[in-house]
Amino acid sequence: MVENVKDDASLKNEINISCNVIVVEDNEGLSRLIEISLKEAGLNVALANNGKQAIDWVVNNQIDIMLLDYKLPDMSARQIVESLRERQFEIPFIIMTGHGDEKLAVEMMKAGARDYMVKDGNFMDLLPLIVKRILKQVDDERKLVEAEKRLLKLSHAIEQSPVIVEITDADANIEYVNPKFTQLTGYTREEAIGSNPRIMQSGKTPPEIYKELWDTISSGSEWKGEFCNKKKNGELYWEHASISPVVNSDGIITDYIAVKEDITKRKKIEKSLIQSEKLNAMGVMAAGIAHDFNNVLAIISGHAQLMEIGCNGNEGIINGLRTICRAVKDGSETVRRMSEFTRMEKSTSKFVSVYMVDVVKEAIDFTMPKWKDLAHASGKTYTFDIEGLIAVPAVLGSPSELREITINIINNAIDAMPGGGCVSFRTWEEGNSVYISISDNGIGMKEEVQAKIFDLFYTTKGMEGSGLGMSVAYGIIGKHGGKIGLESRIGEGSVFTIELPVATETVREEVSSESSVGIKAQNYRILVVDDVKEISEILYTLLSRQGYNVDNVESGAEAIKMLEKESYNLVICDLGMPDVTGWDVIKFVKSLEKETKIGLITGWADILDSLKNNDLGVDFVISKPINFERLSNLVMETLLKESQETVE
Structure with a gap:
C-alpha cells in the first residue's frame, strides 16, 4: 500500500x-x-x-x-x-x-x-x-x-548419488547421510544421524591416517585418502574419501562434508593384479629353474636306479633307494605344479585311487630326518600318535600332491613346536567323504593369522617361508573336490582337517610293463646326447647294461659330427642345450637319408605336454628325472617298431 x-x-x-x-x-x-x-x-x-x-x-x-x-x-x-x-x-x-x-x-x-x-x-x-x-x-x-x-x-542429485555424502557438525556428529550411505553401511538414517563416524571404524586403518585427517581439515584444508571401514553386519569395505570443512562468513568451521566412494572392488582387483605380477615373476623363475632342477634330480634318480640294479636283493638298501626315487619323483612333481600354479592352469596329472592312511605314513617317513634325526641331535623330542589312523575308503587323487600337502602340514606342526611336542593323526569316514586330521600341541595361531593362512604368499616364517605352501594346499584340495580347514588356539595348538570325496571307481596307477616281444639289443646302435655329463654317463651305463651299442656325447655339435660319420638306430637327445639345441639335432637327423628314430628328453616339465601334442616327428618324449623302467620300455618299443617297419 x-x-x-x-x-x-x-x-x-x-x-x-x-x-x-x-x-x-x-x-x-x-x-x-x-x-x-x-x-x-x-x-x-x-x-x-x-x-x-x-x-x-x-x-x-x-x-x-x-x-x-x-x-x-x-x-x-x-x-x-x-x-x-x-x-x-x-x-x-x-x-x-x-x-x-x-x-x-x-x-x-x-x-x-x-x-x-x-x-x-x-x-x-x-x-x-x-x-x-x-x-x-x-x-x-x-x-x-x-x-x-x-x-x-x-538435493535430488545428492539423494540419488552413487557415492556417499555425509555431513557432520564441527564436533564430527553426523547431521546428514544420503541413501547410498545406508545402502553401503547397513545403518539406517535414523541410526546414523547424531552418531559419530567412529561407528564405522574397523580398526584396520592406522591411527596416523586419522591424525593426518584431523590436522588437515581442522586447518581449513581438504583431505583425501582411503579407509578400511566396517559395515553394521561386521563386513569390511574400502572407501576413498574427500573431506572438506564448511566455514561461515566469519571464517569459522561449522560443518564437515565428506564425499566417499566404495572402492572395495578396486582394492580386490589391485590385490589380484599384485598377485598376478608375483605369479608372473614366479613363472619366469620357475621356467628358469625347472630345467636345471630336473637335471639335478635326474642325476640323483639315475644313480639311485643304477645302484638298485646292482644291489643283489639287499632289501634294506633297495627300500632306501626306492624312497630316494619316490622323493625325486615328488620333487619333479613339485616343479611341475609350481609351473602350473604360476600360469594358473589346471593340473594335467591323472587321478588314481589313493588310500590316505598310506599317504600319511609315507609323509611321516619323508619327514623323519626333521622330526627325529635332526631333532634328537639338538635335544628335542617329537612324538607321532598314529593310533587314530584307521582304514578308510580310497579317494581319487594325485598321490604326490596329497603327500606334498601332508608333508607341508607336518613340517608346519613341527615348526609350531620349537621345543618338541606331539603330532596326532586321525582318519574317519562320514557320509561320502573321507576325513584326515593332523593336530599339534604347539603355540597356536592368532585369529588374523588363521584368516590369512590360505592366502597366496602369506607366511609367518619371514625370509624362511615362501607363502606358497598352504595356498597351494588349498588349491590342490579344491582341485580334488575337497575342503581343508583350520582350528587353532593360542597356547593349545592347531588342527588341520582335510575332507575328500570317496572314490566312486577304482583307478590304478599306470605301471610300466616289459614289452611282450623282445629284441636283440646288441643289434642296435644308440646315440645319447645331453650337455650334463652325469646324465649322459648314466644313460650310457643303463643302456649299455641292457646290451645296446651306445655312444654318448655332451653337446649338439658333437652329436651332428657323430651322425655325419656314423649310423644309429636311435638318437636320445636332450632338448635344452646351449649353442646347438635339441631342435637343431632333430632337424639334422631328419635330413639324413637313413631313417633314424628319435627320443626327446627334457627338464622343462611345463612344455612337455605341448611337445607331445605337436607333430615334431619324434618317436617319444620323456621328462627328467627319468624313470629307467619307462625309458627302457620306450626304447624297446621304438626299436621294435623300427624292426617291424624294416621287415615290411
Missing part, C-alpha cells in the same frame, strides 16, 4: 532496474505524465487506453509489470488479469484508482495485486519508487525460486 512507502534517500537510491512497463489508463493526459515519470526513472514504457489493447500488447511483447487503472471503458482491471491468466500469463501488477476504497483494495490484493495506489497529490512522486520496489521484489522472488530449484536439484 502507498502508506508503506517512505520517500527517503534509501528508497530513492534503490538498485537501478531497467524493465518493461505497460501503463493501462484511459486518461490520456495522466497516461503521458506517468510515461514521462517512469522513463526518467530508467524504465521502458508502453501505453494502452483500454483492456483489449493491454491484453494484445502483453501477449505479443515482453512485459515485466502492469500499472492498471481499476476501471476502464471496456473492462475492469480484474477482468484483464483473469483474461491474461487464462492465456497462461502471470504478470505482476499494481492497481491505480481515483478513490481510496479500502474494500476495493482488499479485493484486488486478494486477486494478486502487488500494490494499490490512489491517484492523489503524492501519486506521481511515489509511482517510480513503488514500481522499482515491486520489480526488485519480483526479481528477488525469481532468484529465490531459481535458488530453490537449484537446491532441490542438488
